[in-house]
């Protein structure tokens with residue numbers, strides 16, 4: 056890693072590459088000059104830097120008191136009444152606000168009105184980031200053919216006629232369920248067409264129409280394709296007819312694909328799925344976001360032996376039955392996830408000190424997005440003129456209020472109307488879940504989502520009650536009552552705060568990226584719960600999850616739920632401890648190995664290669680999405696078991712070494728991979744070990760302090 060060189064800017068020391076990026080690429084075209092930007096940034100740091108530190112101190116103080124309370128109680132039985140009284144006394148629980156409704160201004164329909172999948176992507180990876188933006192539309196034929204939904208996926212590039220038939224039949228089933236014909240099945244259609252009266256399908260020689268004729272929206276053409284566009288629950292579906300195409304030719308109707316509106320929104324992530332530890336990395340992350348906001352991001356790469364260049368998709372022009380044109384967005388509505396309050400950065404220094412990274416993200420990602428909201432031609436990200444920032448890992452209403460005020464300041468500096476920046480509240484720390492209404496209230500004029508980030512939330516669950524006893528294992532911790540209370544409360548509190556029709560109530564990530572058959576069975580629970588969005592890890596998952604929003608009318612579900620009683624805090628606050636029924640030793644050792652493997656498999660690519668999100672096979676070789684939040688869970692679980700003497704340091708060391716050998720083997724095909732064995736002394740292995748051994752003292756159990764330090768070490772060692 057090269058030594059950071061600084062340039063002075065209005066009392067700040069700014070890393071040269073960041074200054075050059077901001078002044079050379081971000082500011083031109085925004086009407087903001089460099090002096091205004093840097094002097095405003097200095098004010099932001101002076102106004103909010105000390106408060107940021109104080110909020111972190113408050114987290115540590117509360118955690119210290121909670122730890123001491125549990126220790127002092129020793130083996131006394133769990134007493135929720137005493138615990139709640141204690142949490143109230145120390146200010147962990149705050150009074151509920153009087154009933155209110157959010158008033159968040161102009162919000163795009165993808166957020167406020169239409170329910171559908173939300174894709175998340177590491178913005179550091181331009182190829183993926185572009186793919187995510189273009190995942191607004193997904194081929195159902197491709198998703199069914201290439202995933203495990205219809206059985207084990209065939210080899211890439213293969214053509215399996217039996218599978219093709221199964222794909223066509225499954226897609227027809229979806230069409231029959233979503234767009235039934237007046238008679239017959241889509242599987243029997245021998246011709247599709249449309250006229251001013253709507254869709255016409257020929258079944259057994261007779262022309263039939265849709266049972267709901269209004270579901271036909273219009274027609275578009277592209278190359279040899281005719282797209283017949285339908286709409287259901289606000290989501291569009293295109294029947295792509297092209298008898299000249301090999302797949303269309305194989306079907307009597309010429310249908311060659313069913314393209315569904317999939318990722319309505321996509322989070323371009325600067326946080327837990329990226330590894331950005333210095334000015335150089337941060338500029339790379341920001342540059343992709345800027346390209347997305349300007350609309351000119353492109354990436355060239357090799358695929359299938361060919362070089363291809365990926366760019367942002369254009370809008371889709373549809374001719375309505377009455378001849379008028381309807382423009383459908385070609386891209387997902389893009390949101391940007393900033394980092395939280397914890398980390399500081401040496402990319403901008405004030406008074407010789409590193410400064411909050413979250414404030415840098417606030418300034419730079421907002422400034423980049425000005426290019427979108429000032430656009431006068433071409434596709435715009437936000438037609439409502441909003442900038443959507445997802446703010447993670449906030450602990451309670453004071454931190455939410457801090458985010459609100461700091462973005463007000465950013466808006467003033469950048470000359471934006473108040474509340475242009477909308478905030479997505481990640482409900483992923485326990486103090487936020489326990490004070491959710493007050494946290495929403497703190498950002499009521501800009502909140503655009505509340506999302507249950509259950510992965511971080513599980514890590515915080517363990518860390519907060521580290522001294523209460525031993526947690527009951529990874530799955531049992533998730534199955535227990537707190538999680539249900541957390542998920543249910545989030546929906547009902549969101550509805551009570553007036554989010555319906557104004558903001559998203561979101562559910563968490565599907566963390567088994569290749570197990571999409573299982574996802575298709577399970578993730579319908581999200582819209583059924585009243586959530587109008589939920590996270591998916593890939594465009595294929597978005598395409599398949601979109602089907603759930605046709606099966607469930609979320610708005611109607613929200614109407615049913617509105618006003619239902621919110622589950623009490625008791626369940627939320629009761630930790631999932633093993634209690635008197637400890638896990639059998641073999642299960643403990645198996646979970647130890649599994650967690651050690653997950654940590655190592657993730658950390659080794661983070662630290663040595665700067666990859667922030669990986670697909671890591673678990674101990675049963677099921678590929679899992681690992682990011683900083685899943686790593687936090689594994690590290691916290693092992694730290695808890697060590698602290699509660701279920702396992703020993705020697706057992707941890709032994710498991711890490713055995714699993715390091717397995718992870719080395721799993722990565723043997725990667726020419727850039729640096730094995731951890733036999734030395735077990737490189738920065739990656741050390742990071743994994745430290746995450747477990749120091750897990751009780753890492754702030755809130757977060758993994759980023761250790762990961763950042765070790766990545767910087769690896770960069771310095773290896774360049």
Ligand SMILES: CC(=O)SCCNC(=O)CCNC(=O)[C@H](O)C(C)(C)COP(=O)(O)OP(=O)(O)OC[C@H]1O[C@@H](n2cnc3c(N)ncnc32)[C@H](O)[C@@H]1OP(=O)(O)O
Pocket residue numbers: 174175176177182183184186187324327328358508510511564568592593594668669670679680681682684685
């Ligand atoms: C707790 C939390 O905070 S969760 C949020 C953070 N997590 C995420 O953002 C997960 C995002 N997903 C990912 O990063 C990836 O899907 C991983 C790491 C899980 C798997 O990555 P890989 O092993 O490379 O995926 P795989 O080989 O199956 O697929 C690669 C293809 O899918 C595409 N793809 C995979 N994930 C995504 C994505 N999230 N967005 C866009 N495209 C994607 C790639 O562009 C690539 O297609 P291409 O060759 O046409 O470019």
Ligand SMILES: O=CC(=O)O
Pocket residue numbers: 327481483507508509510511512563564684
């Ligand atoms: O950010 C999401 C989570 O689950 O954590």
Ligand SMILES: [Mg+2]
Pocket residue numbers: 327447481483508510511684
């Ligand atoms: Mg999270």
